[in-house]
Amino acid sequence: MSVHVMTLQNRPKFVLRRSVKSLVVSTLFSSMTLYPAGESVAQQIKSVTVGVVERETIRDHVAVVGTLIAKEEIRVNALLGGKEVRSILVEVGAVVSKGQPLAVLDVEGVNLLLERNSVQLTRAAYAVAQEQSRVDVAAVTERETRKVVERSRSLVGKGAVSQQLLDEHENAFSRARSQLELAHQSLMLAEADRKLIERERAEISLTIERSTVRATEAGLVLSRNARVGAMTSSSGDPLFIVAKDGLIEMEASVSESSFVRLKEGMQAQVIVPGIDLPVQGRLRLSAAQIDPATRMGTVRLELDQSKALVPGAFVHGRIEIGQRSNVTVPATAIRSQNGGASVFVVEDGRAILRSVTLGSPTGSAIEVLTGVEEGEIVVNKSGSFLKSDEQIHAVPAPGSTAQNLSSLEVEGSVAQ
Template sequence: MNMKRMTRLAASAAFVAAIAAGALALPESMFPAVAEEPKPAAEAPKPPAITVVPAVRKEVVQTAIVVGSLVPREEILVGVDLDGYRLTDLSAEEGDHVKAGQVLARLSTDMLDVQLAQNESSLARNDAAIAQAKSQIAEATAIEAMAIAALDRGQSLKTKGFVAQDALDARESTAKTAAARRDAAAQGLALAEADKTLTEAQRRELQLRVSKTEIKAPTDGLVLSRSARIGAIVSGGGEPLFRLAEDGAIELEAQVPEAELAQIAVGQPVTITVQGIPNGIKGTVRLVSPKIDNTSRLGRLRVALPPDVKVNAGAFARGTVELARHESVTIPVSAVVTTAGEATAQIVVDGKVRTRPIQTGISGKGLIEVVEGISVGDSVILRAGTFVRDGDAVTAVEAPSEGAKG
């Protein structure tokens, strides 16, 4: 049984192998052809991509940057009019706000006190001399009156023959002498009064010197610096003892190129940046110099700061001056090409580049005003004149907005 089974299995295997060999030997024409997929047609290349931005109506602010230092609007120098006096007291320090008439320092008055005492004595002597002169005038006037009366009687008696001529001459001489003494006494009074006037003038001078030993602030202000030292001998021709900023007013003084200076006017707003102050200070143009330096071609500009701002004189500051503000059609500055004074911009219309002449206005913060030549919504090439020419076919790709960039 086993042998028969094995024989049948061997015959079956041989039959399968024969069928397989026959199938492999069949010609290809006996099998149906398999259809191949058609190859896709070649696509036309796209025009090069170009970045565009839409022209929009927006406010443009044109500014100018100025740099300089903070200085007092008016610097007041406080010195002395006396020489050789010692400074004995100080009542003000740098940074103090002082009022007009406030005592800042004092000088020694010892020498002046002695001179005033001497002057007081001289005035007493003058008063005594005046009183004595007046007494002499009164005495001389009385003697003169008696002499005149005696002369009158003598002249009356002479006509009657009772008085000799010699006696009459004596009486006349006495009368003249009395008049002379009265005149001399009057001159003595005038001299005594003149001496008193001189002494009084000297007293006023001494009192003025005493008042000047108190060094006072001539106006309200901020003490910027103090060179006064207790014990120092002051001199009228020396360095000022104090420097004040009148009313505490501090300004930005800047040197500006003449081209920009011509666009700046008094009253224009200015944003001032000072190191250490996080927020910008709002100022106003107070003065525009009418003169340009012949060498540097710069002009002077003064910007007033608010009175309550806390800044240090001498600090470096930067100011942004607003020159003009317009709301108009705007495009990026990079979209404008200027050739021989003529401005142009490129826009994309129906996939084609078109170059348009434009009339521009003010510019600021990367934008420029277009007065004529561009309308709101036009697709303006962001960087004109660099990659494409008029008539080129392009694929417009709008630049991401500022919000998208963030």
């Protein structure tokens, strides 16, 4: 069986024209697929949002965590020991004024002593009045006998009065004078007895007054240990603890390295549960020494809105210890890879990947210690879609300074 092989030379012309036409159509179709109509190679360049490296004020902070406590706790104790608590007048959370009654102790026996003292005081007053009357009578007698003696002495020389009568008058005067002196002494004893009874009454009244437990300072009642029926002890736990003037502050512990950098008066911000905005404060007090066991130092922060804070709440914040000026870039511009950081810097329309050394975060930006200079243009959002030395279309970020971006060819406004 013979096979006829058709070569290009001996192929019919109509077959050749059909093959060439098919090749042209296939080539055109492939070209249309790779480069859609109306799209050029230049239009394949990525558009990215860029911004200017700016200089900002960088504030150094020390982070702190701690608890809200009373600025000054007032311990209210019973001034009478061994007395039963009869009633409680306030509860935890109450705002009290200075001298306000908080609890009442049972002093029924003392009230009986007060009644008995009243009777004794009445008797003492009567005794004083009686002795005073005796003094008055004795004084009159003493004056009369003195006059008689003086008259008798003037008449005895004339013979009008005998010596015997003069002696009798002088004896009567001596007795009257002695009785007056005795009456004065009795009056002094009666007055001393009355003063003693009055002093006892004052002590009884003081005991009754102390049976009412009062707030020694105005403030907020933090705790109540008093229980109805319990016996008091002047040396035991306080019946109440009051935050003086209701002032609350933060007590925090900081590391040794941070503690030595703190000074009183430094500004602080504290995040408090239930309050939307940070609470402003100041460093009021630092401990005199660092705990040798924990290597931590204790500080106290005086806070604004103190009366709106709840003691015992766990809070955190930061203390501003200084500030400096340095350049920053958006946090989204940082590309982390292999333990290092880098940013894309725009140079001659191309994104150049450059290593940087980072400093402190400042909200949505990060301080850059080395790697970029103020005024340079960086890609705001770094990502794997970009490669170093890749040509880009730079789109200014909202708020960028136009004069800093004037050298860029910016097209569009859509960020990648």
